[in-house]
Amino acid sequence: MPELVFFRRGEEVLRVAVERARLVLGRGEHCDVAIPDTEVSRQQVALLWDGERCRVEDLSGKGTLVAGQSVTQGELADGADLALGQWRAVFRLRAGGDGADVTTEVGHTTSVQAPDARATRWQPAQVRVKQGPNESVHRLTGDSFTAGKDAACDLVLQDRFASSRHLKVTRRDGVFHVVDLRSTNGTWLGPVRVFEAEVPLPTVLRVGETELVLEAAAPAARREVADFHGIIGSDPSVRQLAELIERVAPSSAAVTVLGESGTGKELVARAIHACSQRANRPLIPVNCAAISKELIESELFGHEKGSFTGAAGARKGAFEEADGGTLFLDEIGELPLDLQAKLLRALEGGEIKRVGASRPIQVDVRVVAATNRDLLAAAREGRFREDLYYRLCVIPLHLPPLRSRKSDLGALAEHFVRTYSPRGQAVRLTPAALERLQQHSWPGNIRELRNVVHRALLLRKGPVIDASDLSFDVEVNRETGISVPELPPGMTLEQMLEKLERQIVEAALKRCNGNRERVARELGVARSTLFKRLKDWGLTKQDEQE
Ligand SMILES: Nc1ncnc2c1ncn2[C@@H]1O[C@H](COP(=O)(O)OP(=O)(O)OP(=O)(O)O)[C@@H](O)[C@H]1O
Numbered sequence: 110m111p112e113l114v115f116f117r118r119g120e121e122v123l124r125v126a127v128e129r130a131r132l133v134l135g136r137g138e139h140c141d142v143a144i145p146d147t148e149v150s151r152q153q154v155a156l157l158w159d160g161e162r163c164r165v166e167d168l169s170g171k172g173t174l175v176a177g178q179s180v181t182q183g184e185l186a187d188g189a190d191l192a193l194g195q196w197r198a199v200f201r202l203r204a205g206g207d208g209a210d211v212t213t214e215v216g217h218t219t220s221v222q223a224p225d226a227r228a229t230r231w232q233p234a235q236v237r238v239k240q241g242p243n244e245s246v247h248r249l250t251g252d253s254f255t256a257g258k259d260a261a262c263d264l265v266l267q268d269r270f271a272s273s274r275h276l277k278v279t280r281r282d283g284v285f286h287v288v289d290l291r292s293t294n295g296t297w298l299g300p301v302r303v304f305e306a307e308v309p310l311p312t313v314l315r316v317g318e319t320e321l322v323l324e325a326a327a328p329a330a331r332r333e334v335a336d337f338h339g340i341i342g343s344d345p346s347v348r349q350l351a352e353l354i355e356r357v358a359p360s361s362a363a364v365t366v367l368g369e370s371g372t373g374k375e376l377v378a379r380a381i382h383a384c385s386q387r388a389n390r391p392l393i394p395v396n397c398a399a400i401s402k403e404l405i406e407s408e409l410f411g412h413e414k415g416s417f418t419g420a421a422g423a424r425k426g427a428f429e430e431a432d433g434g435t436l437f438l439d440e441i442g443e444l445p446l447d448l449q450a451k452l453l454r455a456l457e458g459g460e461i462k463r464v465g466a467s468r469p470i471q472v473d474v475r476v477v478a479a480t481n482r483d484l485l486a487a488a489r490e491g492r493f494r495e496d497l498y499y500r501l502c503v504i505p506l507h508l509p510p511l512r513s514r515k516s517d518l519g520a521l522a523e524h525f526v527r528t529y530s531p532r533g534q535a536v537r538l539t540p541a542a543l544e545r546l547q548q549h550s551w552p553g554n555i556r557e558l559r560n561v562v563h564r565a566l567l568l569r570k571g572p573v574i575d576a577s578d579l580s581f582d583v584e585v586n587r588e589t590g591i592s593v594p595e596l597p598p599g600m601t602l603e604q605m606l607e608k609l610e611r612q613i614v615e616a617a618l619k620r621c622n623g624n625r626e627r628v629a630r631e632l633g634v635a636r637s638t639l640f641k642r643l644k645d646w647g648l649t650k651q652d653e654q655e
């Protein structure tokens with residue numbers, strides 16, 4: 110799987126797998142990677158991955174610097190970099206290039222046994238350190254650890270025969286990779302001195318007079334994080350959810366996933382598909398909010414050649430693409446009423462009709478819908494068909510907001526830190542940072558937590574994330590889409606409003622290159638009002654003041 114590795118001042122700080130068809134980078138909260146830099150647009154650039162090649166599409170309207178060239182669209186070659194504020198993000202077609210210290214220390218590779226990657230992938234592991242009668246156990250949290258006499262090693266060995274940086278162990282896709290860091294007395298696997306080896310669990314390594322036992326950790330304790338198809342959490346609500354998913358997945362009944370923005374609805378939809386017998390058939394996502402009213406019918410049902418202007422050839426719709434598989438209708442609450450009727454017909458009869466076609470086609474599709482709206486309220490107000498509501502909500506799955514399952518917060522935060530920190534770096538959250546996370550109310554739910562971790566990894570000064578490295582998404586009012594800042598202490602509402610007004614005007618002036626006619630038009634204020642304001646703020650030019 111390809112990945113994007115972010116560097117700041119030559120230092121790797123963040124790693125993101127390119128696992129989705131579309132990955133959006135930008136400053137805004139709804140991006141897949143949140144980049145805290147005002148030079149980066151709210152939506153800066155999209156990476157479109159088709160399984161072979163990666164294209165970039167600038168979303169800022171100003172161009173994105175790719176391999177030093179400003180582009181609006183183009184292909185992203187292996188090793189090419191994107192300039193994003195103070196960061197450089199390098200695209201690697203094949204993930205897995207590890208930190209330089211490992212790859213340069215190549216001796217000869219002893220392949221002991223290739224363990225089944227899948228079997229050990231999520232297995233918790235530990236190292237038991239045995240020195241004579243003394244024994245201590247260290248649970249493996251990061252992707253790798255170093256061992257040696259030096260205090261900077263993750264595992265400090267009190268052994269006179271150990272070198273200061275003796276060895277490094279990396280876990281990659283469930284495989285444990287041991288590299289001897291040119292130690293004086295060697296790393297031993299039984300009678301064999303190893304320089305680099307892939308080892309299964311359990312394995313006993315000998316360093317000087319010390320035995321390092323790499324082994325599976327004790328079975329998950331109750332507090333241990335569960336991972337169900339990428340859904341992390343051990344809160345009772347999450348466990349119930351996992352059970353429910355397993356129960357409903359095998360049938361072909363429609364499921365609707367309900368929950369606030371960022372609670373993991375898409376993740377749940379994917380888990381349902383993955384647990385179903387349709388798992389080896391496609392899952393086709395359609396975002397009903399992102400497609401224009403004119404195009405959505407043809408997106409869903411396809412069209413015949415020449416059925417409307419612009420329909421040059423015939424095209425399959427999402428229903429046909431998903432035949433035998435699952436259709437994920439995201440933001441179902443935004444589907445226009447006339448299409449709701451057509452969707453209902455498709456669900457009831459298992460038949461669809463392409464736009465412009467005279468005959469219907471039979472399809473076998475399981476629909477999973479998602480929304481953060483109250484569909485029943487929408488039905489009462491006549492914006493959502495009640496019959497469709499009952500048809501879709503045969504099985505409703507309610508996802509809890511993060512603020513009501515704070516017991517999972519630490520585990521989720523650590524999961525994101527582990528997922529996004531560069532390989533070989535054991536980044537951790539300080540207790541103060543964890544405490545600060547607990548205090549936040551999480552209006553943006555798990556997506557916000559992911560963003561907070563992204564930003565902290567990008568901004569951190571070292572291997573720890575402290576409370577001061579955390580910055581939260583601004584709260585956005587759902588109805589108006591306006592972010593609401595908090596009133597700073599000691600400031601009155603009036604002072605705040607004036608400050609905001611001035612900021613809005615100044616930003617508009619900048620955007621319009623100082624053209625005040627345009628600013629007045631854009632902001633919908635009379636020119637005289639704008640001029641008066643600018644004068645009050647001392648923002649008029651010298652000659653106009655006289
Ligand atoms: N339980 C979880 N464990 C791990 N990651 C999660 C979990 N829930 C959500 N996420 C992650 O949080 C992010 C947002 O989740 P997702 O896109 O599924 O939210 P959503 O409910 O569809 O939000 P929206 O309504 O805004 O579309 C994703 O990166 C997802 O992988």
Ligand SMILES: [Mg+2]
Nearest residue numbers: 374375439479
């Ligand atoms: Mg979603």
